[in-house]
Amino acid sequence: MSQILKRLKVPPNSASLEEARTRTFEFFRMCCRSIPHVMEIYNLHDVVTPSQLRSAAAAEVRKNANITNPKVIDMLLFKGMEELMNIVNQSKQRHHIVGQYVVGNQGLVQDVSAKDRDASNFLKKFYSSNYS
C-alpha cells in the first residue's frame, strides 16, 4: 500500500468544479481502502471499528463541503493526501490517530449528557474550564 502511495505525484490543477469533485471522491475512496491497513499498523482494533474511522474521514471531507473554488479544493486535497500519507507511512504515532480520529476534537470529556441540556451557560462554562 505504502509503495503505491509513495509513487503518487501532485496532479495538475483541476480544470472545473466537476473534476475537483471526482478527485475528492477518489481521495475518499483511497482513504477507505487504506483503513484496514491503518487499523493493523496502529493496532486500533480494540479502540475503534473501520466504519467509525470511515465516518471520521467522511466528516473531515464534509467539513469543507461548502467550498466551490476548485483551486481551494485542490489545495485541501493535497493537504488531505499529505495527511493520509503520513498516516500510512507511520510517520505518526498511535496517540495521534487516537486523539484526532478516534476521540475527536471534543476531547475525552464528553459534554453532551442528556441531563445538562437545560443547564445555564454558567454551568456549561464551569464544566469546561475555570476561565472564559
Add this chain to the structure above:
Amino acid sequence: MGLGLLASRALRSSRIIRNSTRTIVSTPELKNADAAAAAAAAADAPSDLPKRNPVGGARVHLPNPDDVIEVFVDGYPVKIPKGMTVLQACEIAGVDIPRFCYHSRLSIAGNCRMCLVEVEKSPKPVASCAMPALPGMKIKTDTPIAKKAREGVMEFLLMNHPLDCPICDQGGECDLQDQSMAFGSDRGRFTEMKRSVVDKNLGPLVKTVMTRCIQCTRCVRFASEVAGVEDLGMLGRGSGEEIGTYVEKLMTSELSGNVIDICPVGALTSKPFAFKARNWELKGTESIDVTDAVGSNIRIDSRGPEVMRVVPRLNEDINEEWISDKTRFFYDGLKRQRLNDPMIRGADGRFQAVSWRDALAIVAEVMHQIKPEEIVGVAGKLSDAESMMALKDLLNKMGSNNIFCEGNGMSPNADLRSGYIMNTSISGLEKADAFLLVGTQPRVEAAMVNARIRKTVKATNAKVGYVGPAADFNYDHEHLGTDPQTLVEIAKGSHPFSSALKNAKNPVIIVGAGVFDRDDKDAVFAAVDTIAKNNNVVRPDWNGLNVLLLNAAQAAALDLGLVPESDKCIESAKFVYLMGADDVNLDKLPDDAFVVYQGHHGDRGVYRANVILPASAFTEKEGIYENTEGCAQITMPAVPTVGDARDDWKIVRALSEVAGVALPYDSLGAIRSRIKTVAPNLLEVDERQPATFSTSLRPEVSQKVSATPFTPAVENFYMTDAITRASKIMAQCSALLKK
C-alpha cells in the same frame, strides 16, 4: 616583520604616553572641575525654572508655618520643614540623590558617601543624607564637583566588589549596578587582589555572599531598629570590616527576610530564590497576603504558571514596606499537596478522580437527603468574601443557617463591627502611649502589627502590659499575669498597671482573637470593656479598644454575618461543607456524616472528606479580603489554576444549580452587588472603613471569668494554614528557628 615590530612599538609607546595622563575622570571638562564649576556658576542666572515635582510623587506636609525654611536646589527654591536633611530637601525638589546607606525608615549612618552634593560656601562636598538643611542653603546636585565626587566614591566601592554580576541574584535590581552605570567611571584602575570575606550562615532564608558587601550597615540598622534583634553587627576595621553575627548564630527574627530588600547589593539575597530566576523574566502582580489578618500588600512575581517569589509593596497604613518571613517565603507551599481533580472516596476508603459533573451530582443528591438543620458549612481561614457570601446563600436556600468561619468561635459577636476589628487602625497605633495586650502574642499572630507596636514603644517609650502565657517580645513589656483574673484586678483599679493606663493620653487595649474560643469569652470582653470605660480608652477622638484577628477570612466572615444558629451544630451535623477549613475540630462529628471538602491543599480537612472539590488558591483568583483593621483589599490572579480546579465561588454557584437552588448571580460583578446589600464596606477597596458604633452598646453579661490561663493562639508562627503547612521552607524554618 620590521614594519610590524615598528608598528607595535609605536603603539606601545603611545600607550605609555596615554597612561601618564590617564585619569579616572572620563569626561574632559571634569578634569578641571573647579574651573568648570566657576564657569558654570557665572553662566547660570536662572530666572524662571520649570516647576518640579517631588521624587515619587510624595506630598510635603508643612505642619507649622514657623518651622518652614527655604533652600535652593540647583537654583530652584523649595520650602521644607525645619530639621530635614539636604537629601530630603533635594527629593522634595524632585532631584533623586544616589545613595547606598541612607534609608528613610532607618537611622542615618552616613558611611557610604555616595550622596555627596555641593553646597555653596562649604569647602568640600557634603554628605547630603547626614547634613541638616539650613535656611537659604544653596545646594547643587549637578555640578562637576558633585559628579566627580560620585565617580570617586563609586571607584572606591567597586575596588573590593567582585565582578559577580552574571551569577548574582541581585543582578538587574542592584543599586550598585545601576548607580555605577549612571555615575561610575568607564574604566577601573585597580590591579591588585580584591579582598574576600567568609560567608555567614544566617539560616534557611537569607543567603549571604559577604564579599559583595559594601558595608552600608543598612542590615545592621534594620535588625536592631526595626526587627529588634541584635543579631547582626559590624566586625573589624578598615579593609577587615565585615558584617556578621559575632558568634556562629542564625538570624532569629520574624522579619529577617526584609534585609534582602534593603541590602543595596547582592550580599544578602533570598536563599529559596537563589538561582531560580532572573528578575526581568518575572511578571509582577500586585496582590494581598492572606497568611495572617494583617493583609500585607505584596507583589507576587511569577514566571509562567509558577510563583517565583513574593516581595512587599509599600502601604504606609498597613505594612509600611516590610513583610514577615511567613509572607515572603511560604510560596513554595503553593506547589505542593495541591488538589487538582474532583474526587470521591470509594467504598475501600480510597479517593477516585471523577468529573466535575459526577462530583457535583453526588454532593447535590446527598444534600437533598438530609434535614436542613443538619447541614453545616464551615468557611476556612483563607476564604475570600465572595465565596463566603455564596456559601451562606446556598446554605440558606437549603434551609440551614449553620455556617461559620473557623477561628471565630461558635457564638461570635457579629452585631457590632467595633467588637471585632482593630478600631485604632494599624497606623493609628503609633499615637498610643500605653498598651494592654490581652491574650495575644502579636509577634507570632501578626508580625507587622508587632513591628508597629515596637516602633511606637521605641519612639514614645510607651508602656506595654501583657496578660497571657509567657511569650517572646522584642520590646520592653510587663508581664502582668496569665489568666483573666488579672483583667478583673485592672478593671477594679487595684493592679499597679491600672495607673499607667489611667495616666496615658492615648491608651490602647488589644484583645487577641484566641479569646473567641474561650468559654468565658463574654466575661473577658466585659472585663475589657470595664477597663476601657474606667480609663477613657474609647472617646470621640480616640478609640483604643481593639481586637487583633488571626486569619484573613475572619473580619469579612463576621461582616457577612457568618454566625451559626446553634453552637452545637457540629455534634448533630449529617452534612458538612468545608470550604478550605482545615483547623476546625471535627472530633465530635458523627461518623455517618457526609463531608465535602472544597479547597486547594490536601491538608487536615481532606482526611475526613467524602468528596473533594478542588479550588484555586489566593494567587490564582480575584477575591476580597478584609484585614483586622477593617480595610478591604483585593487579591489578583498571578498564575493559572492547577489542574481541573475552579474558583471557590464558582464551585458553590455550580453546586447550587445542580442542586436545583440556583443562586441568582453568575459573575464576579453580580456576586459583589449581592455583597453590597449585606456588607457595603467590603466593596470600599483599599479604604479603611471604621466601625460606626462603639462597644458601649453591648448587653450586660452575668458570666464570671474563669481561672483558666490564656493559651497561645498560634503554636508555630511559620505554619498556620494549609499553604504554609505544605511549604518546605516553612518546615525548615520551624525546625531551625522556632524558639
